Amino acid sequence: MSKAISIFDTTLRDGTQGEGISLSADDKLKIARKLDQLGVHYIEGGIPGSNSKDIEFFKRIQDFNLSAKITAFGSTRRKDSQAEHDANLKSMIQSGAKAATLVGKSWDFHVHTALQTTLEENLAMIYDSIAYLKQNGLEVIFDAEHFFDGYKHNPEYALSVMRKAEEAGADWLVMCDTNGGTMPHEVHDIVTSLVGQASSSRLGIHTHNDCELAVANSLSAVRAGAEQIQGTMNGYGERCGNANLCSIIPNLQLKLGYEVIDPEQIKQLTNTARYISEIANVHMPVNQPYVGTAAFAHKGGIHVSAILRDSRTYEHIAPETVGNRQRVLVSELAGQSNILSKAQEMGIDINPENESTRKVIAKIKDLEHQGYQFEGADASLELLLRQANGELKELFVFESFKMLVEKTAGRPVVSEAFVKLNIDGNSIYTAAEGNGPVNALDNALRKALISYFPRIANIHLSDYKVRVLDEKDATASKVRVLIESRDAENTWSTVGVSGNVIEASWEALVDSLRYALLGQTKREDYEEIPSAARGLVNL
Structure with a gap:
């Protein structure tokens, strides 16, 4: 049996830290419902108590009866204080969420510089916070912030952070590449070194895309033994974004053979990605792998001629597997195959031997030379083809x-x-x-x-x-x-x-x-x- 991988979606929290992204409580609820239909296992809703939108989200989501676990996010207790008196930890418990993501420092540089406390106090903050959440019945996912940088600078302390989190009862130990600067081979080696040391907690990975490696690093961590991937839809997130779940899910399931979501649910991937793009009001790149409108688009005449015989010649999967579709583009590079394919798609019967077919190809190329572009204007193209085929007369x-x-x-x-x-x-x-x-x-x-x-x-x-x-x-x-x-x-x-x-x-x-x-x-x-x-x- 293939190994199961848990998908942790943080679009509603980490994703909203991306530039230009702002979601209302209603937006968050709509996206949560869509993510649940896709089949993700955890949905991180935000920081309860931090703002009115997140407070409203956690209150209203209780009525949705979702299959995914709604997760609250927060940080460890303040230094030199007690967990049971920490307002942040209390709000996580009171949110009604079944699980909590707790972020703590694992890089000694950050402990001294950002927290301005001792290494020992940081370990106590981690232990006390996790233990308090566990005592109140929450599943705890510990996000070790800057883990890979911390490991590279002081491996013994980074590992001691993980051991302390496990001692406190953390269900998941998640290694974070917070600055997004770690290479895939480093991720694999470091995760491998951690596998086997954690006796009860399971390992997860949380990567950022500052080197365009968030997806690769996530897959590398899974190959080394991680069982949970944290990411966002469409790769939304601070700076260059988070690991893109739209690429991670099909890569894991279709390429590497892991058990991620139901095969019927993965057919909703494209629709989900585009739906969330619309709700977030963020343009979705046409060339986004798997779910972009150009992911299975073909323009060169030789390519089109080949895919008409067998789509495997220029497509690595059947686009319908992820809910996308094949598209043939018509432009100045178009040949007869492009026109025939587009006409067939539009239900137009065009004879390839007909002089009118050659004329319409020549006309399209001439119009493209003038500045027209039909790749994003299928309606104008269809009118042109129907008129050339003698099917269309003017209404006015x-x-x-x-x-x-x-x-x-x-x-x-x-x-x-x-x-x-x-x-x-x-x-x-x-x-x-x-x-x-x-x-x-x-x-x-x-x-x-x-x-x-x-x-x-x-x-x-x-x-x-x-x-x-x-x-x-x-x-x-x-x-x-x-x-x-x-x-x-x-x-x-x-x-x-x-x-x-x-x-x-x-x-x-x-x-x-x-x-x-x-x-x-x-x-x-x-x-x-x-x-x-x-x-x-x-x-």
Whole structure:
């Protein structure tokens, strides 16, 4: 039977120390529920008593009935005091948590410099604090802060800290690479030296990513005998972050054969990572291993040609194993295989021998040369492919638009857009104000279309990005606009490029609504479309 490894998630505590991350009590509760569904074994909720958010979290989490053990975090008693009088330790006991993470110093340099006490008093602080928590029925996880640095400078004292924690009854002894500067071979050697010395406590590892080695160091510690890994989702944490559980969990389970979480639960890994990214309001790197949108994305034509025959040619696992999916990117590097794969994914029947296929490939490459990028704008690409395949006709004909932007002293800028379209042979002219010219243009376009296509009322823009393509041209530079739109069920992205940001925005806006009507108009909705417009959408 494979060895079981315990996963200790500290996203809600250590992860929130990362720059730009702030979670409300509601955010923490949502993330805790998601982590429990993933199957982690411990969820460190924060420092009870330190702030109102953490107090609220520990109070409300009691009603959630989670499988994971909710863990409170705190430090050893103050020097020259008694554990039973320490407010920090009392709040951990009163939090209702079943387990407690207690951090203590294991580097003599820190004892003298940070705590400004003696080595003997530090050992007493560790012993008294752990014993007090154990007497009050808590499982105790002792985090030996700066253990690896301490071991390298004074191995005997670092080991004496672990022995004292074990004597006090600690259930877990966790070795921390707090500064994140230890190498994998050092971790392996040091953990190996500790294995066998602890008779009752189990060993864990807590690493930071300052040398881009947190994941490697965690795996190295497990290989040497550690049975618990502490980390965060997406690697959130102070400075360069903590060990990334999104990489650690599949590496342990799928590559090294350890028993970590249920195989069905690991399929939730990608969804969990992205969900937490959204709650934390932190951009998730597209190239993040296993769970990033580019983790199984293929761009080069040779690669795509091979994966169409067998995905193992360029994928180390099946992306569905971790809840991700394979993506084929279409760009100036695209070949016929890329186009065929994307068309198949979109349900478009394209003949590789057809002249139109070669023409659309050439057109895509030309558009990419002009500055378009379809990797993040699948909706615009699908419209292009359907139009090339003769499946798409326009729902409306654009005639003109005008913009009025007025600024007077002491008053905010006023933006107004005027749009003229032809729908069903009727000339439609609308005007609308907005919070800026692009918003005004969007409002005017929707106003013109909504009486013909009422479903666009449920569509809204969720993101708007502008990128300058020719910085040397300063304010005359060509720009690329990427718009993300969504309805109750779906999200899609469209792109526009121009030397004028308004024109680029217009292109992306029009594609967004064209795609929405393409996707939402089904046969059962046919009667809702004006008679002369029937047949103008893809049915």
